[in-house]
Structure formats: structure tokens, C-alpha cells
Amino acid sequence: MSTLKTHNLQSADSGSVNIALTANAGMIVTGISTFNDRINIGSLGVTTNFTVAGISTFSGQLNVGSNIKLGNAGVITATSFVGSGANLTSLPAANLTGTLPAISGANLTSLPSQLTLSNNADNRVITGGSGVNLNGEANLTFDGSHLTLANGKGIRTNYIRPTSNGNTNTGNTSQQYWKIGDISLNGSEAAEITLLGSSGYSSGNAQVYGKTTIILRGSNGNTLLGSWWVDGGEASHYSDVRWKYTSGTTYELWVSSGAYNNLAPFVRATGTFDQTNAAGTGTNTPPSGSTALQQTHYKSVGTIHTIQYTSTHTRFLQNIKMDSGKGISFINAPDTASGETVSNSVLDDYEEGSFTPTYSNTGGVTPAYNYREGLYTKIGNMVTCAGIIGCTNANSFGSNMQIRIDLPFTCAANTFGMTGGSLSDGAGWQNVTSNSYQVGPLISGGVSYGRLVTLSSSPSNVYYTGTPGLQNSHYFRFRYTYPAA
DSSP: OOOOOOSOOOOTTSOOOOOOOOTTOEEEEOSOEEEOSOEEESTTSSOOEEEEOSOEEESSOEEEOSOOOOOSSOOOOOSOOOSOOTTOOOOOGGGOOSOOOOOOOTTOOSOOOOOEEESOOTTEEEEEOSTTEEEEEEEEEEOSSOEEEOTTOOOOOSOOOOOTTSBSOOOSOOSEEEEEEEEEOOTTOEEEEEEEOOSSOOTTOTTOOEEEEEEEEOOTTSOOEEEEEEEEOSSOOOOEEEEEEEETTEEEEEEEEOTTOOBOOEEEESSEEEOTTOEEOSOOSOOTTOEEOBOOEEEEETTEEEEEEOSSOEEEOSOOOOOTTOOEEOTTSOOSSSOOOSGGGEEOOEEEEEOOOEEEOOTTOOOOEEEEEEEEEEETTEEEEEEEEEESOGGGGOTTOBOEEEOSSOBOSSOTTSOEEEEEETTTSOOOEETTEEEEEEOOTTOSEEEEEEOSSSOOBOBSSSSSBOOTTOEEEEEEEEEBO
């Protein structure tokens, strides 16, 4: 091996200095070296060693064959690196420092499919589309507190459940007050709370069910208004609903319930409802400072109240109209006589009215009435009618013409002996007599007129004229009671 040592090697005319190394030769440069032109190392395709021990400056191009080997320090400093980093491996993350420059992906290819988002805006709920497409729903928004549907939109679901804070089974607990939540209502806001269930273990009892409705409205006086009621079976339900003002527009709510009941409320409100602190109190003593919500409410048609319900009675505020053939059944009332049936325990009619009593059987003569008035009351099939009647030409009706007074209803058949009444003189409130016999009213079955008969062991019909008979200008007051057909 030959060795060339020189202290300062340069071209006299600042031209090129060519150094040719044979195969497996080496070159060692120490000190400060300046290379203004191209240096080719390993260009012959053989092993050529070029060792730089000092500081070297390359203003031209440094061509290295296939490998660069750094010394023990292992540091390369440069202002930029150009080329593919595909084969760079095992780079410690801790040693990557500084700010990475922006990387353009304009020429990146074979990337996996990326998600796209369309129609997005504040608070819109994002839904999936076809493939990798997402869509911001303009009609469905969530602001962190409320999920809102746009006007004209709705919810389709096969069932609704209350929140997990609701207690769907009180278990085998004693009667006690349960806090069902805190409700906030200002003076114009309202709420409807529904509780489904009833107290007691069902065990096949068909009456253990119910729906309790609580209607509430806030007020400007720190007072909660409203009422509550139950629809359901005969089993025990909630026994009390109470409220208590806390602060602002917020009120606590409790219900008193027994065992195996449902305390998961369904709430519709224009205010807010919070079940965070829902729990049993362990006692049936009303919570301190609480107020019982009233147990009364009205049914109304428009502005007209029709029925009022209370815990002690039901008050009908308008007339009760029965459909044809229907009535009020008293079948469960205690019987005082035998032979009661369902049909004859139904009160199917009640009416009051007036009628004009009329003489019939007058021989074709028109009566000249001087008194004629009548009133009646019908309860079920029993009729009581009363009136006054008289005329001034009774003597012209002919002899032996039986007095008949037309009545408002036809008498039921086969009721002979079950009718009665009273009769008095119209002028002096005295008994009516005919041929020295007192006279009384009578009505036969199947006819719609009453008769006058003498009260004797052998009663006789009383006639307009004849014996026994009445005279002109005679009038009287009558009362008939009889079962209608």
C-alpha cells in the first residue's frame, strides 16, 4: 500500500486536483479542508475509504456510494433533508424535537376512505349516511340540556320508559312518603305527572291496577296549584300528594305509598323536572313544611263545567240525560221486599210537567170550562197528577153520562185496586158528595182517564147529570196516583 502525505494540496490556478485511488484504497483528511467542487467516493464500485478527521466544507456536491457511516457521536446537522424516509426505522420519539413543518397531502395516494360531514351547524345531531357520509340534522338539535325537534316533526317509538332514577317497585316497604322529584314552574308554567300502579301485592287480584294523574301549575306567590285523582281498580292507591317550596321557582314533590307500588313518574312539563334526589323518607309523617295538594277536579266542555269530583262526593253541574232504555240501577241497594230483579231495580224515568185536564164522554157537547189546570210528576212508572176542573154547562151533557177526566198517562193494565187519590170541593175545600155519598177518584187499568165514584159498600159511578150527579158550575180539585203503562 502506498501512502501520500501532504500538508497543503491545492491547484495553483484554482483548477481541479484529481486524486485517483485504486481499489481498496483509502484517503484520510485531517484538519480544515475545503472542497469547492464535486467529490465522488465509491464511484468505481469498489471499497474506498474516505476519512475526514477535521472540519471539511463542501461547496459542491458530495457523492457517496451506498452507505454513510458516522463516528461515535452519530450526529448529522443539516438545514434540510430531501428524499424518501420510507426506510427510516427505530426513530426514538424523544429525540424528535422542534416544530414539524406543514405537510401537504396533495400527492398522497392509496389512502383509506375518509368520513365526510354535510349540512353541519351548531347543535345539530350527526347521523350516518351511506358509506362514509355523515349528515348534520337540521330538524334535530341538542344544546347540552334539551333535545329539540323542529316544528312538524315527531317521535316514533313502540314504548316509553321513565328515567332510571324512578323507582318502579317500592318493594315490601311500609306506608311512607316518597320524594318523586323537584319541579320548577314559574307563574305561567304547568305540568302533568302520571304514576302507573297501585299499592299491594297483586297475587292475581284483578283490582290491583291504576293510573294517578297529578296536574300542577306554578304561581307568583311561591305556591303550587293543582289537584290529583286516580283512575283504576278498587285496590289501595296513593293516599296523599304533597309539595313544598324551596327556592326560586322550585318545589319538592312527595307521594304517600304502600308496598309494591310504582313511583316512576312520566312527566310532561313546560318547566323542568329533576329526579336526582328521589327516595323514600322511611316514615308516613308528612314532610316538614309540606302542603297537601287538593283532591278535587272538574270535567268541562269548553267553559262549561259538567262534573266535579271530590274525595267525598261527585257533583253534577249539568243535567243528566239517560239514553233510551237506560236508567239508574239500584240492584245493589238493600232489598226491603222480595221479587226484586235487575230490570225493576232500574230507575229509567223521571219527569215533571203540566197537562190540561179535559172532560170526556160528554155526549158530543163541548164543555164550557171555567177552571182547568193540571200538574204531574212521574218517577219510574208511578204517576201522580193533580189539578182543578169545572164547567158551566154540565147539565147539557145528557143523563147517565159517566164523569171522565183525561189524564197525562195511560194506566197500566191489571192494576185495579192499586190506584187512588183524593177529591175536594173546588169552592170550599170540602168533601164532594153525590146523593148523600162522599165521592172519591178511581182509575181503571188500560185507560187514560179517571172516574169519580161514590164511597160506599156498593160504589157507583158519578154522572154529569142524573142521580148521583153534579150540577152546573160545580168544580173540584183532584189528585190521582197510579202506575203508568
